[in-house]
Amino acid sequence: MRRKLVGWGFAAVAGMALGIGLLVLIVLIATTALQAAPITAMRAVAGAGISLSLRSMEVPGTREAAGYVTVAQVEAGSPAAELGLARGDALLVVGSVPVERPSQAWEAVRGAPGGRGVVLPVAWLPRAEVALGTLRATPGGVTVATPSPMAQAGGLAPGDLLLSAGSIPITGTRQAWEALAVAARTGGAPVEVKLNRAGEEIRLLWDPVRRGELRFVRDPLRAWWGFLTTLNEPRYPERAGLLPALVGSLYVVLVMAAVAFPLGIAGAVYLEEYAPTNLLTRTIEVLVANLAGTPSAVVGIIGLEVFARALGAGRSVLAGGLTLAVLILPTMVVASREALRAVPRTLREAALALGATRWETVRHHVLPYALPGILTGTILSFSRALGEAAPLLLLGAFLFVTYVPQGLGDSFTVVPLQIFEWATRPQDGFATVAAAAIVVLVTLLLLLNAVAILLRNRFGRRWAG
Amino acid sequence: MSEHVAPPVLSTRKFSLWYGSHQAVIEVDLDIAERQITAIIGPSGCGKSTLIRAFNRLNDLIPGVRTAGQILFRGEPLYGRGVDPVEVRRRIGMVFQKPNPFPKSVFENVAFGLRINGFRGDLKAKVEEALARAALLDEVKGDLHRKTGYDLSGGQQQRLCIARALAVDPEVLLMDEPCSALDPIATAKIEDLIRELASSVTVVIVTHNMQQAARVSDYTAFMLLGELVECGPTRELFTRPKDSRTEAYITGRFG
Ligand SMILES: Nc1ncnc2c1ncn2[C@@H]1O[C@H](COP(=O)(O)OP(=O)(O)OP(=O)(O)O)[C@@H](O)[C@H]1O
Numbered sequence: 135m136r137r138k139l140v141g142w143g144f145a146a147v148a149g150m151a152l153g154i155g156l157l158v159l160i161v162l163i164a165t166t167a168l169q170a171a172p173i174t175a176m177r178a179v180a181g182a183g184i185s186l187s188l189r190s191m192e193v194p195g196t197r198e199a200a201g202y203v204t205v206a207q208v209e210a211g212s213p214a215a216e217l218g219l220a221r222g223d224a225l226l227v228v229g230s231v232p233v234e235r236p237s238q239a240w241e242a243v244r245g246a247p248g249g250r251g252v253v254l255p256v257a258w259l260p261r262a263e264v265a266l267g268t269l270r271a272t273p274g275g276v277t278v279a280t281p282s283p284m285a286q287a288g289g290l291a292p293g294d295l296l297l298s299a300g301s302i303p304i305t306g307t308r309q310a311w312e313a314l315a316v317a318a319r320t321g322g323a324p325v326e327v328k329l330n331r332a333g334e335e336i337r338l339l340w341d342p343v344r345r346g347e348l349r350f351v352r353d354p355l356r357a358w359w360g361f362l363t364t365l366n367e368p369r370y371p372e373r374a375g376l377l378p379a380l381v382g383s384l385y386v387v388l389v390m391a392a393v394a395f396p397l398g399i400a401g402a403v404y405l406e407e408y409a410p411t412n413l414l415t416r417t418i419e420v421l422v423a424n425l426a427g428t429p430s431a432v433v434g435i436i437g438l439e440v441f442a443r444a445l446g447a448g449r450s451v452l453a454g455g456l457t458l459a460v461l462i463l464p465t466m467v468v469a470s471r472e473a474l475r476a477v478p479r480t481l482r483e484a485a486l487a488l489g490a491t492r493w494e495t496v497r498h499h500v501l502p503y504a505l506p507g508i509l510t511g512t513i514l515s516f517s518r519a520l521g522e523a524a525p526l527l528l529l530g531a532f533l534f535v536t537y538v539p540q541g542l543g544d545s546f547t548v549v550p551l552q553i554f555e556w557a558t559r560p561q562d563g564f565a566t567v568a569a570a571a572i573v574v575l576v577t578l579l580l581l582l583n584a585v586a587i588l589l590r591n592r593f594g595r596r597w598a599g
Numbered sequence: 600m601s602e603h604v605a606p607p608v609l610s611t612r613k614f615s616l617w618y619g620s621h622q623a624v625i626e627v628d629l630d631i632a633e634r635q636i637t638a639i640i641g642p643s644g645c646g647k648s649t650l651i652r653a654f655n656r657l658n659d660l661i662p663g664v665r666t667a668g669q670i671l672f673r674g675e676p677l678y679g680r681g682v683d684p685v686e687v688r689r690r691i692g693m694v695f696q697k698p699n700p701f702p703k704s705v706f707e708n709v710a711f712g713l714r715i716n717g718f719r720g721d722l723k724a725k726v727e728e729a730l731a732r733a734a735l736l737d738e739v740k741g742d743l744h745r746k747t748g749y750d751l752s753g754g755q756q757q758r759l760c761i762a763r764a765l766a767v768d769p770e771v772l773l774m775d776e777p778c779s780a781l782d783p784i785a786t787a788k789i790e791d792l793i794r795e796l797a798s799s800v801t802v803v804i805v806t807h808n809m810q811q812a813a814r815v816s817d818y819t820a821f822m823l824l825g826e827l828v829e830c831g832p833t834r835e836l837f838t839r840p841k842d843s844r845t846e847a848y849i850t851g852r853f854g
């Protein structure tokens with residue numbers, strides 16, 4: 135009875151631990167996935183052909199700044215280009231939402247009712263040269279030098295002294311256009327422009343806003359696929375791409391695996407099967423066990439001093455891979471030794487008694503038997519290395535890498551570093567992109583761990599008998 | 600009789616063995632006759648396993664083991680300089696107390712020893728011959744490649760281990776309590792097998808079971824606390840023991 139109770143107790147504690155673990159994992163993934171969700175709308179905007187950036191104007195007479203959104207890039211041949219949007223235009227409204235920040239444009243696309251594709255009205259103020267023409271700062275204020283055709287059509291004439299747009303005083307040549315944009319967005323068009331023409335104050339009701347409809351394709355699959363497979367465009371989160379970081383991670387992990395896998399197993403086999411028990415091997419054992427606990431940042435400094443500087447590998451894929459190899463080698467040796475130690479002595483004796491040499495015994499019987507355990511340890515080490523940012527940061531890996539590394543000597547970035555870089559950007563949208571990259575990284579790590587479990591089960595069943 | 604004329608295959612000369620500071624075998628002098636079955640009996644912990652493992656230098660692998668005296672294998676010192684223990688183990692095979700097949704197919708279990716010894720010839724025929732000698736062939740013939748060593752019963756596993764050892768044609772077969780993990784029927788089969796083997800190999804068998812020693816062996820050696828108390832033809836040792844300690848043991852007064 136008591137034994138049963140104890141058993142139940144253990145089962146309850148184990149179940150609770152497992153449940154809490156799973157819950158934390160699910161909450162973690164759910165929240166990051168939620169944070170990453172706007173990426174679909176972001177890439178839909180990018181897909182329509184425009185990149186947005188946030189600008190701000192100081193409102194004269196106040197200490198406040200008013201934000202507005204400019205079109206930073208227009209892709210040639212895109213729907214946006216066909217509509218007439220151009221670089222430098224101020225985007226004012228998407229759907230029914232006035233946009234003060236880029237994120238509001240994405241939110242408007244995200245929140246619009248409809249299916250995968252939506253057609254939304256957009257309104258924008260053409261860039262300063264088109265909307266206003268050239269202005270000049272004169273002692274009296276901002277004067278129209280040569281009005282653009284559009285400004286002329288709206289009623290502006292050369293020599294006009296611009297006073298205000300909406301309720302915003304005009305104080306500068308650039309600011310005049312900004313005031314127009316902010317006034318059009320907040321007060322709507324037409325905008326009441328006050329000006330002084332030949333000493334006389336004139337109120338002009340002018341509508342400088344252009345309108346049209348843009349089609350946005352909200353396709354999560356396409357968005358995520360695009361995120362994974364495009365080069366990184368570091369300035370615009372809606373064009374951020376994880377490809378350079380993914381390839382960088384892959385290369386670095388490959389270099390690391392090529393170095394750490396054979397060395398780790400060889401080291402473990404030597405220590406476990408060959409090394410005599412003397413002071414030297416004891417010392418090595420203690421050293422290895424302690425190295426396994428070295429903070430990864432310290433390993434990064436070793437990598438910087440030894441591989442990047444002394445060996446002249448620089449901030450290359452090679453140096454990164456070697457640094458990570460140093461990081462995981464001790465763990466790999468310890469885990470592999472554990473697996474080797476679990477091989478029954480009777481199996482070794484069976485082979486040795488047949489006249490097998492030590493190496494034949496190890497190669498044909500001990501290693502195959504220990505392999506699932508070794509592989510499990512290896513994959514777990516690899517997944518740890520895949521998630522490491524600190525050592526590579528110290529190594530000096532580049533944060534801005536917009537190309538895919540081609541060889542061992544190229545500079546690189548990795549997914550965790552890219553996440554770090556994105557997460558520290560203050561601009562709208564980078565948090566979303568960072569969250570998306572986290573989702574990718576966590577998925578990768580889970581996949582690797584699943585493979586480790588599968589390996590263990592598959593081989594475990596085959597051998598255990 | 601003629602067996603006294605033939606030189607012994609193995610003979611120990613004041614052989615001692617230490618595990619660190621603990622002496623497990625004390626100055627043993629023992630001759631193992633060619634193509635005979637020699638049983639080593641004695642109470643638990645008296646050094647039977649240690650001695651038999653010394654015959655194929657399996658103790659070398661245990662750290663802290665030290666030996667003194669000599670073991671001669673066909674007149675050559677087994678622990679001499681320049682003797683390769685791997686070579687020794689190829690000529691002196693061993694079967695262990697607990698069946699320890701490799702986690703591989705039945706065929707591979709037997710073929711392994713041949714492969715590492717660079718066997719050239721008909722591997723399949725040789726494997727089947729070894730399985731036949733171990734009286735296992737009929738039971739596994741259809742599944743040589745399909746079944747692993749672990750798929751067999753305990754008795755079959757032990758016969759597989761015997762076949763594995765026989766495949767490389769050893770001159771001596773050492774058996775350390777080969778039946779202690781088996782039921783009576785499997786034990787009987789293995790005992791029959793051992794009797795048959797004696798026509799082609801020299802067998803040294805350690806056993807706890809005095810009846811078994813009496814049933815299968817030609818010679819019996821009795822060990823106590825690391826020392827060899829007495830050795831002689833089995834019938835003589837069991838009927839007219841020379842030493843009072845032997846008598847006490849075989850009549851069940853201790854052990
Ligand atoms: N690896 C070892 N290290 C240290 N001492 C050992 C080791 N193996 C055996 N011994 C000791 O040597 C002595 C003889 O052991 P051994 O295994 O030879 O006895 P045995 O006669 O085979 O006993 P059993 O009938 O129980 O198998 C025992 O006292 C044992 O404790």
Ligand SMILES: [Mg+2]
Pocket residue numbers: 647648649775
């Ligand atoms: Mg024993």
